[in-house]
Amino acid sequence: MSDVALGPWAVTAEFSHEQLVAKMGIELVRCEPGLVIGTMPVDGNRQPVGIMHGGANAVLAETLGSIAAFLHSGPGGRAVGLDLSCTHHRWVASGQVTGVCRPLHEGRTTATYEIVISDGSGRRSCTARLTCAVSVPAHPRRALRTA
Numbered sequence: 001m002s003d004v005a006l007g008p009w010a011v012t013a014e015f016s017h018e019q020l021v022a023k024m025g026i027e028l029v030r031c032e033p034g035l036v037i038g039t040m041p042v043d044g045n046r047q048p049v050g051i052m053h054g055g056a057n058a059v060l061a062e063t064l065g066s067i068a069a070f071l072h073s074g075p076g077g078r079a080v081g082l083d084l085s086c087t088h089h090r091w092v093a094s095g096q097v098t099g100v101c102r103p104l105h106e107g108r109t110t111a112t113y114e115i116v117i118s119d120g121s122g123r124r125s126c127t128a129r130l131t132c133a134v135s136v137p138a139h140p141r142r143a144l145r146t147a
Helices: 013-018 020-024 054-073 140-145
Strands: 002-006 009-012 027-032 035-041 078-088 096-106 110-118 124-135
Touching (some): 054 078
Antiparallel strands (some): 027 035, 096 110, 110 124
16 A cells, blocks of 8 residues: 655555655656656755765666656566766755756666756756666567567
């Protein structure tokens, strides 16, 4: 039973109060195949010196990319992160960041996404790449061709 959702994912009610996305303040702005956008505040996600923590960027990137992979896998499909890399271009000290996730490759067993994270002025602060293992259920026409 679920009473909470994160984009297309139903969150088990038992774990709804433990979601990292909520603790980080991540909000989904757009969630559709081929494009997932989310925001995250700098407040509460800082390094000791006061700037956005690089790990917070990684959480935002993996969240958006995983949702994109889940959307790609479709009903009955699965998705799980395999590899994440983040390049931090500039620090962000206030406001919020916005992550825009677009596919680089979406196949039947893997999917790779680029996530561009920008500050409130639209300046790129981080570029991330996430590769997920996906399980896309066979399309009926594909199954007929192999017979």
